[in-house]
Amino acid sequence: MSVQSKVLITGASSGIGSVYADRFAQRGYHLILVARDTNRLDKISKDLQEKYGVQVEFIQADLSNDQDIRKIEDVLKNDADIEILVNNAGIALNGNFLTQDRNEIEKLLTLNMTAVVRLSHAMSQSLIRKGKGAIINLGSVLGLAPEFGSTIYGASKSFIQFFSQGLHLELKDHGVHVQAVLPSATKTEIWERSGIDLSQVPPLMDVNDLVDAALIGFDRKETITIPVLKDENQWNNFEQSRLCTRQISQNPYPIRILLS
Template sequence: MGNKNKLAIITGATGGFGYSYAKHYASSGYDLLLTARDTPKLNAISTELREKYNVAIETVSADLSLKKDIDMLANRFVSLERIDALINSAGYSERSLFLNEDMEQVESMLNVHIQSTITLVHAVLPVMIKQRGGTIITVSSLAAFAPAPGSSIYASSKALLNSFMQSVYMEVQQYNIKVQSLCPGLTHTGFHKGAGIESVSKGKRLWMEADEVVRASFRALKKGKVIYVPGSMNKVIRMLTQFSPRRWYYFFAGRIARQFA
C-alpha cells in the first residue's frame, strides 16, 4: 500500500461500527487497511468501498481472540510509514453468570477487547508521534459504567478500555493525536442479537443506528471529548449508574440484568 494518501486502519471492519467507520473514512478519501476474521465478508466490503470511493484498500484476515494474530497485525502496522487513524472496533458480548463462564472463552474475550487494543495502539503510536498527528478511537460501551449480572467480563473489559484510553490521551495529546473511547448503548449492529438482546418495541427509544453513532463520534472528537457517550438517553443512563446510591443501583440493575443471564 502506498503512502501518498491518508490511511485509516479499522479492526472489526465487516459489520456494525467498523463498517460505518470504514464508509466514513473511504468517503473522505482515506486509503484503508481493514481487518476482520470473516474473510469473504471482508473481501466483499473491500470491493464495495473500493468501487464506490476509488480508494486503495488492503485487507488482513485476523482473529483477534488469538495472540498470534494480534502480533501479526502489530508487525504489519509497525512497517507502515503513515497511519492517520486507528479504529479499534472488534468486539463481542456473551451473557453468562461468572460462575458458569468457560475460562478459555474469557481469555478470548479479553484478547479481543483488551490485548488487541493495547498491542495495536502501541504499534501505531511511534508512527503517529513521528508525523505529529493521528486519531485513535476505541469502541468501548455504555456497559463500562454499568456492571451487572451476566456481563462481568464484558463490562469490566470495557471499563479498563476507558481508563487505558484516557491515560494514552494524556501521554500523547502534545503530539496532536486525538483519542476517544466511544461508549455506545444499544445499537442496531447485530452485536446485541449475539448477546441475546432483542430490540423490542417498548425499548426502541433506547436504540441507535451505527452510522448515527459514528457521526456523533466524529463531532465529539472535534470537541476533544475523550470519553464519549452518544445519545441523550444513554447519557441519562450513564448519570444514573454513576450517581445513584450504590445500594439502589445494585438492587435495580441486578433485577433487570438477571433476565439476560
Template sequence: MTSQNMSAVVTGASAGLGAAYAQRLADRGYDLILVARNTARLETLASDIRSRTGRAVDVVTADLTDAAQISVVEERLRTDESIEVLINNAGGGMFTPLATSDAAASEALINLNVTALTRLTTAVLPGLTARGHGTVVNISSALALNIMPGSAVYSGTKSYVLMFTQVLQQELAESPVTVQAVLPGAVRTELWDRSGVDLAVFPDETIMSADDAVDAALAGLDAGEPVTIPSLPQISDWESFEKARQTLVPNLSQRVPADRYRG
C-alpha cells in the same frame, strides 16, 4: 478529520460499527486497511468502497485473539508510514452471570477486548507520535459506566478501554496525536448474536443504528471530545461525572486511614 493519501486501519471491519467506520472514513478521503476474520465479508465491503469512492482498500484477514495473526497486524501498524488513524473496534460481548459462565470464554473475551486493543495501540503510537499527527479511536461501551448483572467480564473489559484511553490522553497531552474513547449504548449489530442476550428484550427506542452511532462518534471526534457517548444529550453531564470523580483524587492515597475506619 479528513486526509488525502493517508490510511485508516479499522478492526472488526466486516460488519456493524467497523463497516460503518470504513464507509465514513473512505468518504473523508482515507485509504483503508480493513481487519477482521471473515475474508468474504471484508472483500465484499472493500469492493463496494473501491467502486463507490475510488479509495484504495487493503484487506487483512486476522483473528486478533491469535498471537501469530495479531503480530501481522502489529507489524503493519509499526511499519506503514501512511497510517494516520486506528479504529480499535474489534470486540465481543458476553452476558451471563459469572457463576455460570465459562472461564475459557471469559479469557477469549478479555484477549479480544483488552489484550488485542492494547497491543495494536502500542504498535501504532510510536509511528504516529514520530510523524507528529494521527488519531486512535477506542470503542468502549456505555456498560463501562452502567453496572448491569451478567456483564461482569464484558463491563470490566470496556471499563479498561475507557481508563486506558483516558490515561493515554494524559500521556499524549503535549502531542498532536488524538485519542478518543467512544461509549455507545445498545447498537443494532451482530455482537448480540453470540452474547447470550437477545437484542429484542430492549425497547426499540434504546437501540441505535450502527451508522448513527458512528456518525455521532465522528462528530464528537471533530468537536474535540475526549470521550463521546453517542446518545448523551448534554456533554455537561459527562463533565460533571468526571468532576465528581476528580474530587476523590486528593484523598485516594493518604498516610493514615480515614477517621471512620479508626476506633
C-alpha cells in the same frame, strides 16, 4: 490528511467497523480493514473502492489469537501512511460471570483488552514519530454501570475508558488524539454472536447514527464521546466527582479509623 493517509479498522466486516470504513472512505482516506470473514471484507473493499475511489486492502485476522495480533502490530509499525487506528473488534458473552465458560472469558479479555493495548502501543510509536494522528477505541456505557450485570464485558469496556483517558494524556503533547466512544446498546451482530435474545433487549441504536455521532465527537477532539448523552454537564459532573479522588489518594491517614 495527506493524499496517502490510511485508516486501519478492526472488526471491519460488519456493524460499527464497516460503517466507520464507509465514513472514512467518504472523507478520502485509504483503508486497511481487519476481520476474520474474508468474503465480507472482499465485498466491502470492492464496494468502497467503487463508491469513493479510495484504495482498500484487507487482512484476515482473529485478534483473540496472539499470532494474528502480532501480524497487525507489524502492519502498524511498518506502514507509515496509517494515521488513524480504530480499535473496534470485540465480543460479548451471554449469561452471568458464574455461568460463563472460562475459555470464552479469556477470549473476550484478549480481544476486548489485550489486542487494543498492543495495537495502540504499536500505533503510538509511529504516530509520535509523525507528530499527528489518532486512535479511536470502542468502549460502552456498560463500562460505567456494573449494576447492569454484564460483569466481564462491562469490566473490559471500563478498562477501555480508563486506558483511553490515560493514553490521551500521554500522547496529546505529541499531536496525537485519543478518543473513547461509549455507545449504548446498538443494533449489530454482537448480540446474535453472544447468544442474547434481542426480544428481551430495549430498543437499539442504529449503527449509522452511532458512528456519525461518534465522528462529531472525533472532529471536536473529544476524549470521551457518549452518543446518547443529552446533557454534557452530566459527564462533567461525573468527571469532577472522579477528580476528587486524586486528593483522597494523597492522604496518608486512614480516616475511617481516626473517626471511629
